[in-house]
Amino acid sequence: MTSASTPEERLAALGLAVPEVAKPVAAYVPAVRSGDQVFTSGQLPVRSGELITTGKVGAEVSVEEAVVCAQQCALNAIAAIQAEVGDLSQVKQVVKVVVFVASTPNFTGQPGVANGASELFGEVFGDAGIHARSAVGVAVLPLDAPVEVEVLVAV
Template sequence: MAGRIETRLTELGVVLPEAPAPAANYVPAVISGSTLYVSGQLPFGPDGLTATGRLGENVTVEQAREAAKLCAVNILAQARAALGDLDRIGRVVKLTGFVASTPEFYDQPKVVNGASDFLAEALGEAGRHARSAVGVAALPLGAAVEVEAIIEISSGAGA
């Protein structure tokens, strides 16, 4: 039987992929005490990387918002792989979004809203979080967006 978060994702039409494998020498998620740290996730979809390039150059805010949402989907996939059950998520504590952008681009928060809005919609109050949105010159594999998360693990039933 699907848990409440998996049920909500189904209602939203979101199917979590298998957790993407790391692209270098790191682990995709680490549990320390009651905290889950999810490594930066790129916007990988069924057809590979969905948004490459830089904001202010060749990627629109809307394309990058969708990419940030996909990063958040991949964060939940990593959380499910690490925790076994998404209902063990107590709260998304913090997101950090990295946006590949030109020096003249200043709307990084609008881009990272794609991840923030999705997590709030999928997880309700538990998806509301502190956040940083940072512009960077380049990201791995030429991705336009990367998002990492710090998640509190619930101490309730199933934890």
């Protein structure tokens, strides 16, 4: 990775592209800018307008599937951020990532699932992608999604 490459170019090198901004499933917007910060709403693992999968991690959803879901959530968060700021090179720092994992009561691998999102932010934004994070197990998420990710970035 060269220092001249943009976040968009890094995504392309991974075989990924910024998707269309995911449509909200209720009364909110995908992201809000406040001064030099952009807060995303919780992003679900929606690809081409549909959830990748549904269910609980540790039951119907494997850890590997959940990691892919977390990566898609992160990609959707990147789309929401780009829609707010225009150019992803405007992102100075991914500050905080919160990953919610709908999981069975005995599943304790939420941090591993969250790595799907964290590693993508690191690959796309380099040092600016290093962030604080919470990985939280929850009983259920909207639309029975297995993972939801919200992000705070400084621009």
